Amino acid sequence: MTLLEVAGVSKVFPGVRALDDVSFTLRPGEVHALVGENGAGKSTLIKVLTGVYQPDGGEVRFGGEPVRFATPLDAQRSGISTIYQEVNLVPLMSVAQNLFLGREPRNRFGMVDRSRMEREARAVLANYAVTADVRRPLGTLPLGAQQMVALARAVMVDAQVVIMDEPTSSLEPREVETLFGVIRDLHARGIGIVYVSHRMDELYRICDAVTILRDGHVVHTGRLADLERIRLVSLMLGRQMAGFTAFAGEHDTDDRAGSVLKVSGLTSRNRLRGIDFEVRPGEVVGLGGLLGAGRSETIKAIAGAYPIDGGEIEVDGRPLRRPTTVKAVRAGIAVQPEDRKAEGIVPGLSVRDNIALAVLPRMSRLGLVSDARIDRVVDTYMKRLRIKASGPDQRVGDLSGGNQQKVLLARLLATGPKVLLLDEPTRGIDVGAKAEVQSLIDELAAEGLGVVLVSSDAEELVEGSDRVVVLRDGAVVGVLSGDRVTTEELLATIAAAAPEEDA
Amino acid sequence: MTTARRNTGWLPRYGVYGAIALLLAFNIVFTPNFLTGSNLRIQLIQVAPVVIVALGMALVIGTEGIDLSVGAVMALAAALIPLYLGYGVTGAILVSLLAGVVVGLINGTLVAKVGLQPIVATLALFVGGRGLAVVISEGKLKDVRNEQLIHLGSGDLFGIPVLVWIAALLVLVVAFVIRRTVFGRRLLAVGGNRPAAELAGLPVQRVLITVYVLCAVLASIAGLLSVARIQSSDASSVGLLIELSAITAVVVGGTPLTGGRVRVLGTVAGALLMQLVLATMIKHNLPPSTAEMVQAIIILVAVYAARERKTR
Numbered sequence: 127m128t129l130l131e132v133a134g135v136s137k138v139f140p141g142v143r144a145l146d147d148v149s150f151t152l153r154p155g156e157v158h159a160l161v162g163e164n165g166a167g168k169s170t171l172i173k174v175l176t177g178v179y180q181p182d183g184g185e186v187r188f189g190g191e192p193v194r195f196a197t198p199l200d201a202q203r204s205g206i207s208t209i210y211q212e213v214n215l216v217p218l219m220s221v222a223q224n225l226f227l228g229r230e231p232r233n234r235f236g237m238v239d240r241s242r243m244e245r246e247a248r249a250v251l252a253n254y255a256v257t258a259d260v261r262r263p264l265g266t267l268p269l270g271a272q273q274m275v276a277l278a279r280a281v282m283v284d285a286q287v288v289i290m291d292e293p294t295s296s297l298e299p300r301e302v303e304t305l306f307g308v309i310r311d312l313h314a315r316g317i318g319i320v321y322v323s324h325r326m327d328e329l330y331r332i333c334d335a336v337t338i339l340r341d342g343h344v345v346h347t348g349r350l351a352d353l354e355r356i357r358l359v360s361l362m363l364g365r366q367m368a369g370f371t372a373f374a375g376e377h378d379t380d381d382r383a384g385s386v387l388k389v390s391g392l393t394s395r396n397r398l399r400g401i402d403f404e405v406r407p408g409e410v411v412g413l414g415g416l417l418g419a420g421r422s423e424t425i426k427a428i429a430g431a432y433p434i435d436g437g438e439i440e441v442d443g444r445p446l447r448r449p450t451t452v453k454a455v456r457a458g459i460a461v462q463p464e465d466r467k468a469e470g471i472v473p474g475l476s477v478r479d480n481i482a483l484a485v486l487p488r489m490s491r492l493g494l495v496s497d498a499r500i501d502r503v504v505d506t507y508m509k510r511l512r513i514k515a516s517g518p519d520q521r522v523g524d525l526s527g528g529n530q531q532k533v534l535l536a537r538l539l540a541t542g543p544k545v546l547l548l549d550e551p552t553r554g555i556d557v558g559a560k561a562e563v564q565s566l567i568d569e570l571a572a573e574g575l576g577v578v579l580v581s582s583d584a585e586e587l588v589e590g591s592d593r594v595v596v597l598r599d600g601a602v603v604g605v606l607s608g609d610r611v612t613t614e615e616l617l618a619t620i621a622a623a624a625p626e627e628d629a
Numbered sequence: 630m631t632t633a634r635r636n637t638g639w640l641p642r643y644g645v646y647g648a649i650a651l652l653l654a655f656n657i658v659f660t661p662n663f664l665t666g667s668n669l670r671i672q673l674i675q676v677a678p679v680v681i682v683a684l685g686m687a688l689v690i691g692t693e694g695i696d697l698s699v700g701a702v703m704a705l706a707a708a709l710i711p712l713y714l715g716y717g718v719t720g721a722i723l724v725s726l727l728a729g730v731v732v733g734l735i736n737g738t739l740v741a742k743v744g745l746q747p748i749v750a751t752l753a754l755f756v757g758g759r760g761l762a763v764v765i766s767e768g769k770l771k772d773v774r775n776e777q778l779i780h781l782g783s784g785d786l787f788g789i790p791v792l793v794w795i796a797a798l799l800v801l802v803v804a805f806v807i808r809r810t811v812f813g814r815r816l817l818a819v820g821g822n823r824p825a826a827e828l829a830g831l832p833v834q835r836v837l838i839t840v841y842v843l844c845a846v847l848a849s850i851a852g853l854l855s856v857a858r859i860q861s862s863d864a865s866s867v868g869l870l871i872e873l874s875a876i877t878a879v880v881v882g883g884t885p886l887t888g889g890r891v892r893v894l895g896t897v898a899g900a901l902l903m904q905l906v907l908a909t910m911i912k913h914n915l916p917p918s919t920a921e922m923v924q925a926i927i928i929l930v931a932v933y934a935a936r937e938r939k940t941r
Contacts, residue, residue, distance in 0.1 A: 456830065
């Protein structure tokens with residue numbers, strides 16, 4: 127018998143086929159892992175299941191009957207509850223009020239029976255190891271406890287299916303245990319659970335079945351116990367056609383030279399746990415790992431844009447204490463963020479202004495900008511990076527993704543950096559621009575820059591890097607160098623079981 | 630992939646100039662004594678303080694912010710003038726400008742360092758600033774008889790009111806700052822994409838604080854000029870509701886509330902348009918309430934024209 131079923135569902139957005147003939151089956155009492163990298167279609171599938179999106183083709187069946195949820199509320203009433211990464215309750219209302227929102231117990235006079243509500247809330251939350259005063263505003267609880275309240279609420283509404291979207295991403299290890307206890311309990315009561323996470327160990331601990339999505343397709347579905355970790359990882363990341371990157375291979379690095387970037391013991395609560403690595407001039411060091419492993423956080427922390435609790439960063443032998451973005455840029459660090467649109471380009475400004483953004487003081491005298499000086503720099507980089515724009519005055523927002531990326535790289539290079547931090551430099555750009563960006567990385571390394579490369583594309587990471595530092599759960603779990611820099615080794619290191627923690 | 634094209638049509642950019650031309654033409658034909666020197670003079674004198682405040686507002690809106698405290702700053706500046714006139718005009722003006730700097734520092738710090746939303750951060754001084762101004766002036770209307778100060782408000786230079794000269798000069802200065810200075814370019818980048826500006830190593834907090842200080846200083850200039858013009862200081866009425874007129878001028882002038890762009894000339898035109906609407910209604914014996922309704926329609930048209938087309 128199936129509880130929730132998706133048959134041949136497709137969903138198309140302008141220019142993107144987010145889901146293509148996807149089928150998925152959830153049985154009662156099953157904990158079903160849904161995995162895939164960014165853009166694989168997980169979120170879209172969840173949104174189809176919960177009525178946020180309507181499928182363009184195919185069918186959703188619930189308890190064997192075809193259904194069409196017009197709104198998320200519709201899906202919730204039918205018994206499908208969702209817990210998102212971010213808690214979406216009302217932070218200023220009390221814990222008890224949040225728990226009973228819309229279903230408050232009433233007394234004889236039709237008023238909210240506050241004492242009964244609070245009594246019941248206490249009883250319910252005790253099962254979730256939440257012992258805080260239920261009269262406190264929800265927002266004053268730790269994030270983990272808030273998540274538990276959200277979970278309790280989701281289950282209380284007679285849910286038959288609970289969808290959890292990365293529920294452990296903000297939980298402490300102890301809270302994770304509580305969550306797993308709750309999941310086992312739900313499992314015993316025959317409630318179906320869709321569990322989205324990137325943490326291998328968690329998946330193998332609590333999930334029965336797995337469905338792997340890639341580029342909007344189901345690439346595998348079946349019992350999780352029958353699937354080896356390495357197989358799971360390689361299915362998830364996929365394999366690009368071999369040798370399709372424009373990287374030339376090894377870079378000549380001077381092994382005797384000091385490191386241009388040295389990171390030791392980088393720690394940020396819950397996210398980064400003592401990360402160490404070094405980059406020598408002319409070297410490309412890759413950061414490998416799955417989504418949520420701490421790659422982007424590491425990059426941002428080095429660039430002064432992510433809070434750290436401990437650890438040292440040295441640029442060219444000089445310590446960078448209490449890094450801020452301003453200090454980092456001054457020290458010679460240039461960062462290309464993962465999300466180009468949200469954190470990279472300024473879409474409303476021209477190509478010229480975007481390139482010159484970080485070096486305005488150098489292009490000016492007494493606070494007045496010298497456009498002649500800027501134009502020389504802009505011209506150099508537009509030619510060197512072959513930026514296709516109608517001219518330096520064109521708005522960057524109107525350029526193609528690849529050209530936006532090149533403008534961003536030009537901005538970084540104009541600062542004359544010693545270290546380049548590149549987070550997914552070829553994501554979302556066309557094949558031609560991709561090859562150009564890849565050879566540019568080679569060129570820059572050859573000129574003596576230290577490059578840190580993050581890429582979810584295993585092939586790109588392996589071919590572009592001289593060494594690969596593999597991260598998991600915010601810690602370094604392996605370093606590949608020399609002949610070991612291969613996709614096979616990379617996948618094996620990512621998939622390797624985590625050593626027992628705190629044992 | 631199809632890139633989302635922003636609405637770069639002519640309406641948000643040049644609509645305000647078209648509307649001014651239209652209204653001018655209408656008035657020249659249908660309003661008696663419109664094209665007289667004295668009438669134009671009155672219109673310009675009335676619009677000058679709004680223009681000055683709106684310039685600062687345009688800068689703040691360019692950073693995706695808003696400043697509700699400008700009216701209160703005008704009142705503060707106005708209240709301080711009679712107190713310090715004894716030390717000479719220069720001293721009194723410096724003190725009232727200093728009040729603007731202080732308010733701007735508070736606003737800017739709340740927005741940039743504490744991270745409050747601009748509307749909330751400036752609400753505090755919107756309420757408290759005028760209260761303080763009334764306390765300073767002991768709630769009394771005070772006459773100002775200083776010749777030099779009055780000259781600023783009612784004097785002429787080459788046949789044009791000093792007030793208008795000052796406003797025009799400030800327009801040029803602000804336009805220059807936006808176009809040619811490092812600060813101006815940084816301001817647009819912070820407004821256009823703050824996380825990107827931060828990652829590029831721009832001193833984002835300093836830029837934001839400076840913007841709020843500039844806005845408050847411009848407001849205090851407007852405040853002391855109003856005292857000079859009406860030759861008295863009344864903290865409870867100077868600059869009342871001017872924050873709304875200023876925001877209107879900025880929006881009608883084509884500066885998007887989403888930040889990243891500042892239209893200085895458009896802002897001036899926006900203020901002129903609103904003034905013209907009011908003047909037209911008054912000359913044709915329509916009550917001010919009609920003017921308000923017409924202004925409301927213009928605001929709606931401006932916002933509608935400037936909206937960004939969302940794809941998807």
